[in-house]
Amino acid sequence: MSNDKIKKPTHNVPTHHVYVTKAGADDKTFWSRIGGAWEHKDGKGLFIRLDTLPIDGQIVIRKAKPAEMAGAA
Incomplete structure (x- = not known):
C-alpha cells in the first residue's frame, strides 16, 4: 500500500x-x-499514533468515552 492512500x-x-x-x-x-x-x-x-514505544508489557486499545470525544465529529 502506498503512503498516498493512507x-x-x-x-x-x-x-x-x-x-x-x-x-x-x-x-x-x-x-x-x-x-x-x-x-x-x-x-x-x-489509524494509530504512539507518543512513545514500550519495551515491554502489552498494548491495549480502548474506545474513548463520549465525553472525551466531544467535538470530534
Whole structure:
C-alpha cells in the first residue's frame, strides 16, 4: 500500500486511547497511556499514533468515552 492512500484523522480527538499495561505487585495491573487511535471512516480499522514505544508489557486499545470525544465529529 502506498503512503498516498493512507488518510490521516480528520479531527484531533482520538476515538480510542492506546495504553501499555504491566503487571505489578499484588497482581495489580498498571496502565499508562502512550497514544491515540482514530477509527477509519469505514469502521474496519484504526489509524494509530504512539507518543512513545514500550519495551515491554502489552498494548491495549480502548474506545474513548463520549465525553472525551466531544467535538470530534
